[in-house]
Amino acid sequence: MDKIKLVYIVSEIGKALAFEWITEELNADKFDLSFILINPINDSLHDFLIAHKVPVLVLYAKSKKDWPGAIMKIYRELKYRKADIVHCHLKDATTLGLIAAKMAGIPARIYTRHHSSLHHIYFPKGVWFDKLNNKLATHIISISGLVKKILIEWEGAPENKITLVPHGFRLEDFERRDEQKISALKEKYNPTGKAPVVGVISRFVEWKGVQYVVPAFKKLLQKYPDALLLLFNAHGDYEHVINEQLKELPQESYKAVRFEPEISSVYKMLDIFIHAPIRDHDEAFGQIYVEALAAGVPSVFTLSGIAPDFIEDKKNAVVVPFMNADAVYEAMNVLLSDKELSAAVARGGKESVQGAFSLNRMMKNLEQLYVQSVH
Template sequence: MIKVTYIISDINKALAFEWTAQYIDKKRFHLSFILLNPGQSDLFEHLLTSGFEVISIPCNGKKDWPLVLWRVFKIFKQLKPDIVHCHLIQANIIGLFASRLAGIKKRIYTRHHSSLHHKYFPKGVWWDKLSNKLATHIVAVSKTVQNILIDWEKADAHKVKLIPHGFLLESFAEVNRERVLAFKRRNDINESQFVIGVISRLTEWKGVQYIVPAFKTFFQRHPNTILVLLNAQGDYEKEIKQLLKAIPEANYRLITFEDDIAAAYKAMNVFIHVPIDEHSEAFGQIYVEALAASIPSIFTLSGIAADFIREGCNAFVVPFRDSAAIYKQLKKISTDYENAKSVAYQGTKDVQQRFSLDKMIKSLENLYDS
C-alpha cells in the first residue's frame, strides 16, 4: 500500500479534499493529513470524524514557518510517507522543504493559483519558483496554469502534469424545489423575479465592476430583475458598493456566505463570471458548477474556461472588461430563454464529460502509482 500524506494550508472547508479522501482507492492508498491553519477547521473535524489520521498545526504566517517546518519534518520522519502532496502556498513551501529534508522521494504540489504573484505580489514569484524546484511533480489544474509554470516560470515541463479538478456534479443538478425556495426566502428574493447571479470575491481581477453597470442597463428595461452577489466581500468591496448605488436596494443582494450553494445556482436564471484577463483565474470552479446546474451563463475565457467554453455552444462569451457586451448577452438570453437553456444543457453535458470526480481521482491515482 502506498502511503500519501496531504499537507494543506489556510483552508476551513473544502469539498474537494473531502471527496478525495472518501473516494480514493483505499486498498491501494493510505491517506493522512497535515493541516496548517491559524486555528481548527471544519476540514479537520470532517477528516477526524471520517477516521483519517489528521494533524492540525497552528500557522499564522512567515513568523511561524521555522517552527512549523521543524514539526512537519518530525511528523514526516514518524509517518514515513511514500508521497507528500502539498496544497496552497504555505503548505507548498513548508511541505516541500520538510519532505526533501526527510528524504521523501516523491514530492508533489498542486498549483492552485496562476498569475496572482506575477501581477500583484512579485516577491511571491520567488517562492513559486522555489516550489517548482523542490517538487518532483507539479499538478497544473488547467492549461493556463500549465503555461504559466512552463513559459513564465521555466519549470521543468517533465514535472508538470495536467489534472483538472473533479466534482460530484450530480450535487449541483439534483436540487429539490424546497431548497431553492428556502434560499429565496432567506434572501428576500421574490419568486417572480428574474435572478442574475454572481459568485465571486469582491476583488479587482474578478471583474464584478463590469457586471454591475451591465445589470443597471438591463434593469432599466427589465425592472423585475434582481442581481444576487454571493461571497460578496473582499478588497474591492468599497468600489463595488459605490457602483451599486446606481441601483435600487430592492434590486440587489449582497450575500457574504451561503451554505447551500447548489440551491443558490438553481435559484438563478442567468449566471455571470467575467475575470478581467485570460490568466487571472487558475481554474474557476464556478464555471463548472454553473453549467453542472444547467444555468445559462455569461463568461470571459479565463482559467479552465479557455479549455472548453465555446460561444453559443455551451455558454455565452464576452470580451474582457466589457460591460456593454455583458448587457448584450443578457438581452440575448432574456429574449430567447429557451435557446439559452439549450445552450446551458450542452454545457452540462460538456462538464459531465470533462470534470467528473471519478476522472480526477483516477488521474491522481495514476500519478501516485507512476
C-alpha cells in the same frame, strides 16, 4: 503489496469538499492516507478527518519566524509516517511541506498549483517562492492549461514535471433539485418573486470583474425593471468601488450576500449566471464555470482559467470580451430574449462538463500519478 503512504499537507483551509471527496474516494487498498493541516481557518476539515479515522496533525505557523519550527514538525511527522509521497496544497503548505519533504528524503514530492498569475500581478515577492516550490517538487499538478502555460513560460518550470489534472466534482450535487432548500433560499433572497434573476458568485476583488457586471445590470433594468441581481461572496478589497456602483441601483433590485452555505441550490434560483474575470490568466481554474453549467444555468463568461479549455461561444455559454460592461449587457439580453438559444446553451453546458470534470476522472488521474511517482 504494501500500501503507498501518502501525506496531504494543506494550509489555510476550513470547510473543503474537495478534500472530503478525496478522503472518501481514494483507493484504501492501495493508499494509506494522512493529513497535516497548517493554520486551519476552522475545525471543519479536522473534524471530518477524525470522524473518518484519518490521522491528522494540526500545526500553526502564523509568521515566517515560525517557519523553522513548523518545518521540523512536518519533517518529524513525515519520518514517523514513513511517507512515500507528500502532496501539498496552497501557499504555506507547499513551501513548508516541500522543504520538510526534501529534508526527509521523500522520493515523491507533489504539489498542486492552485493560483495562476496572482503573484506576478499583485504580489511579486511571491514569485520567488513559486519558483522555489517548482524546484523542490518532483511533480507539479496543473489544474488548467492556462496554469501549465504560466508554470512553463513565466516561471521556467520543466514541462516534464507537470501533469494536467483538472478539478473533479460530484456533479450530481449541482444537478439535483432540493425543492425545500430552493424554496427557503427564494424566501430569503427573492420573497416577492422578482424576475429575471441574475447571479454572480465572486469575491469583490478587482480581477473578478464584478465592476463590469453591475453597470450591465443597471442597463438591463431599463428593459426588465423587475430584475434582481444576487451577488454572493460579496466582500473583498474592491468593495469600495463596487458598493459605489450598487448605490446607483434601486435598493430593491439587488442583494449582496457575504456568505451562503447552500451554493449548489443557489444556482437553481437563477435565470442567468455571470462570471467575468478581467484577464485570461486571472483564474487558475474557476470552479464556478463548472458548477453553473452542471446546474444547467444559462451563463455569460469571459474566458479565464479553465474556461478556454472547454467553453465555446453559444454552444455551452455566451462568451464576452474582457472588461466590457456593454457586452455583458448584450449577452444577458440575448439569453433572455432568445429562449431557444438559452435552452441550447444550458443543455450544451451540462453536456460539456459531464465526464471531463467528474470526480471519478480526477481520482483516476491522481491515483495514476501517485503510483507512477514512486515507481
